[in-house]
Amino acid sequence: MITTYIDIIRHGEPVGGQVFRGRTDHTLTELGIEQFKQRIKRLDYRWQHIVSSPLLRCKQSAELLANEHSIPWHIEPKFAEINFGEWENQLIEKIMAEQSISQLWQDPMNFCAPQGEHTTALQERALLAWHELLQTHQGKRVLVVTHGGVMRVLAQHLLELAPNAMNKLCLPFAAVMSFKVVSAEHEGQAQQWISLESMDGTEL
Numbered sequence: 001m002i003t004t005y006i007d008i009i010r011h012g013e014p015v016g017g018q019v020f021r022g023r024t025d026h027t028l029t030e031l032g033i034e035q036f037k038q039r040i041k042r043l044d045y046r047w048q049h050i051v052s053s054p055l056l057r058c059k060q061s062a063e064l065l066a067n068e069h070s071i072p073w074h075i076e077p078k079f080a081e082i083n084f085g086e087w088e089n090q091l092i093e094k095i096m097a098e099q100s101i102s103q104l105w106q107d108p109m110n111f112c113a114p115q116g117e118h119t120t121a122l123q124e125r126a127l128l129a130w131h132e133l134l135q136t137h138q139g140k141r142v143l144v145v146t147h148g149g150v151m152r153v154l155a156q157h158l159l160e161l162a163p164n165a166m167n168k169l170c171l172p173f174a175a176v177m178s179f180k181v182v183s184a185e186h187e188g189q190a191q192q193w194i195s196l197e198s199m200d201g202t203e204l
Helices: 030-042 056-069 092-098 102-106 119-136 148-158 163-168
Strands: 002-010 049-052 073-075 141-146 176-186 189-200
Touching (some): 002 030, 002 119, 030 056, 056 073, 119 148, 148 176
Parallel strands (some): 049 073, 049 141
């Protein structure tokens, strides 16, 4: 049996306020940088590799952590946040006043913002990145720096949650989910057991 540990952390607070921030490439606030640092302190530093979304709010922290602890890292575009299309960088309050966004909360797996990316497309590419990570870094401990949307769709699939349950996960800035993946061969077939070891969604 081979055991792989994958810690997935959301970026800290970005600049720009309460907006639909998918592909909008905001940097972190000073608080956001501190949130990430504080969360990392609660984890161990035994990561053998770091993977980051290409967006600055993730890449900024991943690169600093990798350089500080001499950990190899790379950028994975498939771990980028969902594209909100016409809602990008628009105030959430403004969109809520003008349009119905109930589907985003009630039926998230069938949600797609105008001219945006469908949630199932986000999940498909995030899972592809997940499987590629497991193949490349099997038996290691890896840190993934990504976004709330990516974390929700991964958790929904990996933990076999009801589709609307993913919006019930508390994932504030710098929240972290730690997965344990055990791979083995049974009766000539590859088997995999995935468990959520821990989840820390306390506010920082």
